[in-house]
Amino acid sequence: ADGGGKEERETGLKTVVKPLPTRNDRKTELLNDDGPDLQDFLSGELAEKSNWEEYKGNLKRQKGERLRLPPWLKTEIPIGKNFNKLKNTLRDLNLHTVCEEAKCPNIGECWGGGESGTATATIMLMGDTCTRGCRFCSVKTARLPPPLDPDEPYNTAKAIAAWGLDYVVLTSVDRDDIADGGSEHIAKTVANLKERNPRILVECLTPDFRGDLAAVEKIALSGLDVYAHNVETVRELQRHVRDPRANIDQSLSVLRHAKKVNPHILTKTSIMLGLGETEKQIESTLLRESGVDCLTLGQYMQPTKRHLKVEEYVTPESFAHWETVGKDMGFVYTASGPLVRSSYRAGEFFLKNLVEKRKAEGRALAE
Numbered sequence: 001a002d003g004g005g006k007e008e009r010e011t012g013l014k015t016v017v018k019p020l021p022t023r024n025d026r027k028t029e030l031l032n033d034d035g036p037d038l039q040d041f042l043s044g045e046l047a048e049k050s051n052w053e054e055y056k057g058n059l060k061r062q063k064g065e066r067l068r069l070p071p072w073l074k075t076e077i078p079i080g081k082n083f084n085k086l087k088n089t090l091r092d093l094n095l096h097t098v099c100e101e102a103k104c105p106n107i108g109e110c111w112g113g114g115e116s117g118t119a120t121a122t123i124m125l126m127g128d129t130c131t132r133g134c135r136f137c138s139v140k141t142a143r144l145p146p147p148l149d150p151d152e153p154y155n156t157a158k159a160i161a162a163w164g165l166d167y168v169v170l171t172s173v174d175r176d177d178i179a180d181g182g183s184e185h186i187a188k189t190v191a192n193l194k195e196r197n198p199r200i201l202v203e204c205l206t207p208d209f210r211g212d213l214a215a216v217e218k219i220a221l222s223g224l225d226v227y228a229h230n231v232e233t234v235r236e237l238q239r240h241v242r243d244p245r246a247n248i249d250q251s252l253s254v255l256r257h258a259k260k261v262n263p264h265i266l267t268k269t270s271i272m273l274g275l276g277e278t279e280k281q282i283e284s285t286l287l288r289e290s291g292v293d294c295l296t297l298g299q300y301m302q303p304t305k306r307h308l309k310v311e312e313y314v315t316p317e318s319f320a321h322w323e324t325v326g327k328d329m330g331f332v333y334t335a336s337g338p339l340v341r342s343s344y345r346a347g348e349f350f351l352k353n354l355v356e357k358r359k360a361e362g363r364a365l366a367e
Contacts, residue, residue, distance in 0.1 A: 059315070132176070135307055156192070160193060169204075183209060229255055230269055234277040235284065270296040272299070273300065294351065299319075323337075
C-alpha cells in the first residue's frame with residue numbers, strides 16, 4: 001500500500017514505530033542509498049553485549065545486497081561542550097580533521113572527551129582534497145588540489161596549544177602533485193608543536209610519499225614520537241581496495257625506513273576487516289616480522305554508494321581473537337575491535353605511557 005499503515009521494527013536496541021513507506025519513499029531511498037552515514041550509527045545509547053549475542057541479521061553479504069549495521073556498531077549522539085568547542089576552534093582556524101572527512105563513527109566519543117573529559121581530534125594536514133582515489137575512503141579527490149596553506153603548521157600548533165592536549169595525532173591527504181609529497185609541511189607542523197610544548201607527544205599518520213624514503217626520513221627525524229602508516233588491507237586485496245599507486249611492499253618500506261633512521265620511535269599500522277579477506281590472509285599480513293611495533297584492526301564501513309561494499313560485519317568475538325593473536329605475536333600494542341580506528345583515543349593513552357616510559361629508560365641509561 002502507498003501509506004496509511006504503520007510497522008513495528010526491532011533495531012536490536014529499541015523498537016521503533018514508524019509509518020509504512022510509500023512507493024515513492026522506497027524509490028527515494030534507493031536513489032539516495034549512500035551507504036551508512038552518521039545517523040546510521042546513532043542510537044542514543046550503546047548496544048549491550050546481550051544484544052550482540054541475540055543479533056540474527058545477516059553478517060556476510062549476498063550478491064546485490066547491502067548489509068545492515070549490527071547493534072555493536074551503534075554509538076552515542078555527539079553532543080556536549082567539548083564537542084562544540086573543538087568544532088568551533090577547527091572552523092575558526094580553517095583546519096580539517098579526518099574525523100569529519102572520513103565520517104568516523106567515533107567522533108562523538110573522541111570530540112566529546114569520553115569518560116576522561118579530554119577531547120581529542122586527528123588533524124588532517126594539507127587540506128581536504130587528496131590526489132589518490134582509494135575505493136574505501138570518502139575524502140575528496142582531485143589531480144591538482146589547492147596549494148598548501150603556509151600558515152597551517154602554525155595554526156595547527158596554535159589550536160593544539162589552546163586545547164591543552166598532551167598527545168596529538170596528525171594525518172594528511174596524499175599530495176602526489178608536490179615534489180616531496182608534503183613531507184616538509186608535516187615536519188614543520190611537528191617542529192611547531194614541539195617548540196610550543198616540548199612535552200607534547202606527537203603521532204603522525206603519513207602517506208607513503210610514492211616510496212620516497214628521503215621524505216619518510218624527514219618526518220621520522222622531525223621530533224615525532226609515533227610514526228604511523230597504514231597498509232589498510234591484506235596483501236591479496238591491495239589492488240582492489242587501494243589506489244594503484246599504493247601497495248603493501250611500498251608501505252612496509254616506509255615503516256621499516258622510519259624505524260631504521262630513528263630506532264627510538266614507535267611504528268604503527270592498521271588493517272580494515274570486512275572486505276572479503278580470509279583468516280589465513282589476515283595472519284600472513286600481520287607485520288611483526290617487519291618490525292612494526294603497534295597494530296590496530298577495525299571494521300570497514302562503506303562511506304557512500306560509490307565505495308566498496310562491506311562484505312562482512314566481523315563480530316566483536318572475532319576482533320577479540322585477533323587482538324590475542326597480535327599480543328601473542330609480540331606487538332607492543334594491539335587494538336582490535338569493530339569501532340577501532342588507526343587514530344583512536346583509547347590507544348593514545350596507552351601509547352603516551354609507553355613513549356614516556358621509553359624516554360625515561362633512555363635518560364636513565366644515559367646517566
